[in-house]
Amino acid sequence: MSGQFRFPRLSLRFIPVWRRNFLVWKKLALPSILGNLADPMLYMLGLGFGLGSLLPDIDGMSYLTFLGAGTVAYSTMNSATFETLYSGFSRMHVQKTWEAILNTPLELDDVLMGEWLWAASKSLLSGLAILAVIWILGLQADWALSLWLIPLAFLIGLCFSGMGLVMTAISPSYDFFMYYFTLVITPMVLLCGVFYPVSQLPLMLQTLSAWLPLSHAIDIARPLVRGVIPVNWIGHASVLLLWGLCSFWLALGLTRRRLLE
Amino acid sequence: MPVVNARNLRKQYGPSEVVAGLDLSLASGACHGLLGPNGAGKTTTLKMLLGLIEPDGGEIRVLDLPVPSLARQARVRIGVVPQMDNLDPDFSVTENLLTYGRYFGLKDAAIRDRIPSLLDFAGLNSRAESRIQTLSGGMKRRLTLARALVNDPDVIFLDEPTTGLDPQARHVIWQGLRKLLSRGKTILLTTHFMDEAERLCDRLTIIDRGRSIAEGSPRELIATHIESDVVELYGEDASGWGRQEGMLHADRIEEAGETVFCYTRHPRPLLDALKDRPDLKYLHRPANLEDVFLKLTGRELRD
Structure with a gap:
């Protein structure tokens, strides 16, 4: 049993798995981009202009700018989550794509690595799409500094793709994912400062928020849009990376137990 | 190798x-x-x-x-x-x-x-x-x-x-x-x-x-594992006839539902005996792999 949680065996054989998913994505690129972009963008623009016009500046930012920075992180998280949960589960359980791959020289470690990096790449695109909106509206204070949102989006992608793969590994059906959304993703959206500063929350909720990875993502994203170097960005980035690595490892162990026993 | x-x-x-x-x-x-x-x-x-x-x-x-x-x-x-x-x-x-x-x-x-x-x-x-x-x-x-x-x-x-x-x-x-x-x-x-x-x-x-x-x-x-010939008997009295007459002429019989399987290396006497019973339907065929398989693994269902 403990053998299932041994260290991942790393190799470049994961690349064909990434390419497989990329090829599927390419065929459905237009609806996929629209789906990824339209929803978060409408929230950002609707709330940003509509609600924002009633609100004072927050930390020297317009509400639209404040929300834009949060939306980069939130949109990336959503994309990584949906890809690893629904698409991942369908490849693992419904289409048996992973089973087909395991009959080739690839190992489950390669498959999961390919899925992890693919979901992070795809979610990077979602982050980029929102970043493009920020640029078009000229919300960023410092153009060069806002470029750092790109690696940040990839890091957010790794974090939430890893977490999503853990859920996929233990899920009996698509319905199970509702728990994850209700208990993990929704609290993340509402407590981590996407729509309002965490400092407005009661102390207990602030404490909870500090434990959630999305807070750390937003703690980096918002200063970058505002044009300042984020305080303790190394600490925040490390938290995201650690969540990503640990959950990937856990997901791999759980999937090994599920498929290779 | x-x-x-x-x-x-x-x-x-x-x-x-x-x-x-x-x-x-x-x-x-x-x-x-x-x-x-x-x-x-x-x-x-x-x-x-x-x-x-x-x-x-x-x-x-x-x-x-x-x-x-x-x-x-x-x-x-x-x-x-x-x-x-x-x-x-x-x-x-x-x-x-x-x-x-x-x-x-x-x-x-x-x-x-x-x-x-x-x-x-x-x-x-x-x-x-x-x-x-x-x-x-x-x-x-x-x-x-x-x-x-x-x-x-x-x-x-x-x-x-x-x-x-x-x-x-x-x-x-x-x-x-x-x-x-x-x-x-x-x-x-x-x-x-x-x-x-x-x-x-x-x-x-x-x-x-x-x-x-x-x-x-x-x-x-x-x-190696089975007699050369099989006579399958069907019909109401197949079981009764198989147990009495059939046993005399076949090396071995097996029953599965309404069918009696008579396994034998010398089918002639069995077939001759069946001539007296036109009411029994039968099928005479060479033994095949399925007979071997059923003999070795049994007839009960595996679910």
């Missing part, structure tokens, strides 16, 4: 031993059948040979490589047709082959060179750009077989290759497998279709409850 050699293979799930000391040896260029009722351990054995499940005991060598420690290298030269189709529904026929070839580390150009001959083999030349959902069950199976050949493997594992296919489609798959054998490939297939095993396999291993209970060519198995 055998292509696949497994010694004293064991795998336990909870209290039940699914594979319990199985020996298996595949000669190069031969078609070897693994025959057994549901739950006999066929699929588990295949997965252990591929290095996908770690055995609890025993030794495996595939293409002279130790498995599971060097299973990855072994799988480079193995083709697999799984029990359930798992073609990529998002892709066309060609894209399925291309994507699968990449898993073997093949260059795109090399795969594209192979695709026409693979399509030819599968009889799917005109469907190269079709989506998977538009293919019939038989076409999907043929494509799955072609996909297993994308790496030009030395040995091919097939897990119940024709389950769920109509007779026409099964014959096409069998033709394909014969073609592969004539090219010198080694085949290991699991099946519970006796006609499939009898037609295709040079050697058979009948397994039950994770153990090999008989091994040999189909003919040897029939000659």
